[in-house]
Each structure stands twice: as C-alpha cells, then as structure tokens.
Amino acid sequence: MDLTEKMLERQEIFDGHIIKVHLDKVSLPNGETAFREIVDHPGGVGILAMDEHNCVPMVTQYRYAFGRNVLEIPAGKREEGEDPFVTAMRELKEEVGAVAEEWIPMGKLLASPGCYNETLYLYLARGLTFGDVHPDEDEFLEMQRIPFGELVHRCMDGEIEDAKTVAAVLKAKVLLDL
Amino acid sequence: MDLTEKMLERQEIFDGHIIKVHLDKVSLPNGETAFREIVDHPGGVGILAMDEHNCVPMVTQYRYAFGRNVLEIPAGKREEGEDPFVTAMRELKEEVGAVAEEWIPMGKLLASPGCYNETLYLYLARGLTFGDVHPDEDEFLEMQRIPFGELVHRCMDGEIEDAKTVAAVLKAKVLLDL
Numbered sequence: 001m002d003l004t005e006k007m008l009e010r011q012e013i014f015d016g017h018i019i020k021v022h023l024d025k026v027s028l029p030n031g032e033t034a035f036r037e038i039v040d041h042p043g044g045v046g047i048l049a050m051d052e053h054n055c056v057p058m059v060t061q062y063r064y065a066f067g068r069n070v071l072e073i074p075a076g077k078r079e080e081g082e083d084p085f086v087t088a089m090r091e092l093k094e095e096v097g098a099v100a101e102e103w104i105p106m107g108k109l110l111a112s113p114g115c116y117n118e119t120l121y122l123y124l125a126r127g128l129t130f131g132d133v134h135p136d137e138d139e140f141l142e143m144q145r146i147p148f149g150e151l152v153h154r155c156m157d158g159e160i161e162d163a164k165t166v167a168a169v170l171k172a173k174v175l176l177d178l
Numbered sequence: 179m180d181l182t183e184k185m186l187e188r189q190e191i192f193d194g195h196i197i198k199v200h201l202d203k204v205s206l207p208n209g210e211t212a213f214r215e216i217v218d219h220p221g222g223v224g225i226l227a228m229d230e231h232n233c234v235p236m237v238t239q240y241r242y243a244f245g246r247n248v249l250e251i252p253a254g255k256r257e258e259g260e261d262p263f264v265t266a267m268r269e270l271k272e273e274v275g276a277v278a279e280e281w282i283p284m285g286k287l288l289a290s291p292g293c294y295n296e297t298l299y300l301y302l303a304r305g306l307t308f309g310d311v312h313p314d315e316d317e318f319l320e321m322q323r324i325p326f327g328e329l330v331h332r333c334m335d336g337e338i339e340d341a342k343t344v345a346a347v348l349k350a351k352v353l354l355d356l
Binding site for chain 2: 001003004005013014016017018019021023024026028029030032034035036037038039041060061062063064065066069070072077105106107108109110111112113114115116117118119120138140142152155156157158161162163164166167170171173174175
C-alpha cells in the first residue's frame with residue numbers, strides 16, 4: 001500500500017529563530033483529508049566523547065521546556081547547510097572544551113517524527129584533548145566527566161532521560177562491547 | 179550555580195489539536211534576557227513488544243514531517259491526564275492488535291528537550307496474544323514482526339532512525355541480555 005500523504009494547502013504559523021511551524025492540509029491514502037501540525041527544526045548533533053579512562057564529558061543545562069536541569073551529552077544545532085561533522089567538532093569544543101582525534105559516526109536519530117522534523121547526527125569521539133570552554137552567550141552549562149559504566153546504569157535505571165543521550169550511550173556500549 | 183531561567187512574558191503562537199506553541203521572554207542566570215521558542219506536546223508512549231520467538235511487532239507509517247515512511251515500535255499520544263500505562267495498552271492493541279500479559283517499564287525519554295516538551299514512556303511487553311488491529315481513522319500503518327536480533331543490527335547500522343525505537347531496542351537488549 002502507498003502510505004504517502006500529499007500536501008493540499010499550507011498555513012504558515014510561526015517563523016522563529018530556531019523553529020518554524022506550519023499547518024498543512026493533506027490528502028490521505030484513502031482519499032480523505034487531514035491536517036498535519038508540523039514543526040521544522042534545523043537538526044543537530046550529539047557527541048558521546050570518551051577520554052582515556054572511559055570517562056565521558058556530560059553537560060547539565062536548564063531546559064526551559066521542562067522547567068528543570070537535564071543531564072545530556074554535548075549537543076547543538078546545525079547552521080544552515082553545515083556538514084554535521086563540522087557542527088559536532090564545534091559543539092564539543094564550545095561545550096566541554098575538547099578536541100578529538102578519532103570520530104566515529106553512530107547514525108542519525110529522528111527525535112519525534114510525528115510533528116517535529118529534527119534529525120540528530122550522533123558521533124563517538126575519542127582521543128580527547130581538553131582546553132577552555134566557549135559556550136554561546138545565552139547558554140549556561142555545567143560540565144562533568146562521568147565514567148561510561150555509570151552512564152550506562154543511569155540510562156538503564158531511568159535517571160538519564162534525554163533521548164539522544166540514551167541512544168548514544170547504548171549504541172556506544174554495543175559498538176565498543178563495554 | 180543556579181541555572182534556572184524565569185519567564186518574564188509569554189506570547190501564545192498556536193493552539194493546535196496536538197501541539198501548542200509559545201514564545202517566552204526569560205531571564206537568564208546572568209540577569210540578561212533571551213527568548214525561548216517552546217512547543218508543548220501531550221507526550222506519549224512507545225512499546226517494544228516481544229513474542230515467544232523474540233520477534234517484535236513493528237509499524238511502518240508515512241511520517242509527513244519527513245516526507246517518507248519510517249519504521250517504528252508501536253507508539254501513541256497520551257490523552258489528557260491518562261496514565262501512560264493505559265495509553266500503552268491501548269496503542270499496542272490499536273496498532274498491532276496485541277494484548278500483553280507482562281509489562282515492564284523502561285523509563286522515560288525527553289524527545290528533544292531544547293524546544294519540545296514531549297515525554298515518552300517506554301515499555302517492554304511480553305506474553306503477547308494477537309487479534310485484530312484498530313488504527314485511528316486517519317492513521318495508515320503496515321505491521322510486520324521482525325526478529326529482535328535483526329532489530330538490534332538495524333539500529334546499530336543506522337537503518338532504524340526513530341529515536342524512541344533505537345532507545346527501546348537497545349534498552350531491551352541490555353535489560354534482557356540478548
């Protein structure tokens with residue numbers, strides 16, 4: 001069966017600095033119509049970096065959408081047209097002050113494919129050298145290095161909730177057989 | 179350091195059937211102000227169900243936000259105030275026609291905490307009995323059962339991209355030591 005939905009009309013709702021929102025009327029496979037509420041997001045990257053002791057630089061930041069601090073791997077949005085690998089190198093440097101010798105792509109994630117078209121590229125980074133951090137001017141972060149085994153436990157026991165972090169930690173566990 | 183951002187003003191942008199969008203002016207930890215573009219989402223569930231042969235019912239659906247079909251675990255949105263376990267039982271029945279004897283919570287996921295406040299509850303379901311499927315009237319799905327080991331490979335090689343599916347499959351792999 002062809003499951004394709006085709007756009008019939010589009011209503012532009014919001015054109016923000018990060019997201020754009022539109023409401024589309026679409027035709028369904030059975031010929032009926034429906035509305036789709038869609039958030040366009042530029043996409044980004046998440047980096048699971050591991051030092052020579054298998055410790056991982058993690059960032060805590062206030063996530064206003066949830067009204068609390070969230071513990072995550074370093075991550076950031078892509079600039080328009082930017083190669084995600086360039087984004088990943090920049091964000092690792094900005095957020096935790098690290099440069100990596102080895103970069104291993106760990107695939108893409110669709111954050112929430114129902115309404116939100118964010119694609120996240122995951123990387124494993126090793127061979128780290130740490131220097132100064134340079135967060136964006138409206139970004140306030142706390143960085144700590146956490147042993148990888150502890151991160152796996154904290155993903156499994158539900159303490160770590162950020163989807164890209166859970167996916168990246170468990171992908172790295174399987175990939176590295178740790 | 180207290181990382182809290184406090185709301186100063188809110189502009190309501192969109193009040194949709196699924197999402198709501200608002201633009202908030204906030205005070206930052208350093209006393210400056212910034213804007214936060216926030217999408218409110220009711221949250222939902224994702225279910226990794228496993229039959230007696232370790233095969234997993236998976237759904238393929240057209241994701242209009244990406245303009246293509248996406249392979250995912252059964253999932254769905256919570257009704258307002260609904261216990262996520264009730265949502266999970268309903269969605270497993272609706273999307274793949276299954277009832278489960280055993281339900282194991284596998285924690286929560288924050289789909290994309292920067293702008294989007296969706297929380298997804300993950301479950302592992304076993305002891306399956308299959309009957310008829312009852313998808314929503316504007317929902318077109320194709321269901322297939324895929325061996326769990328194949329799913330792990332397809333998450334690791336990047337073919338499966340849906341974040342909740344990657345997280346659920348790899349959590350189940352670690353939990354069940356498969």
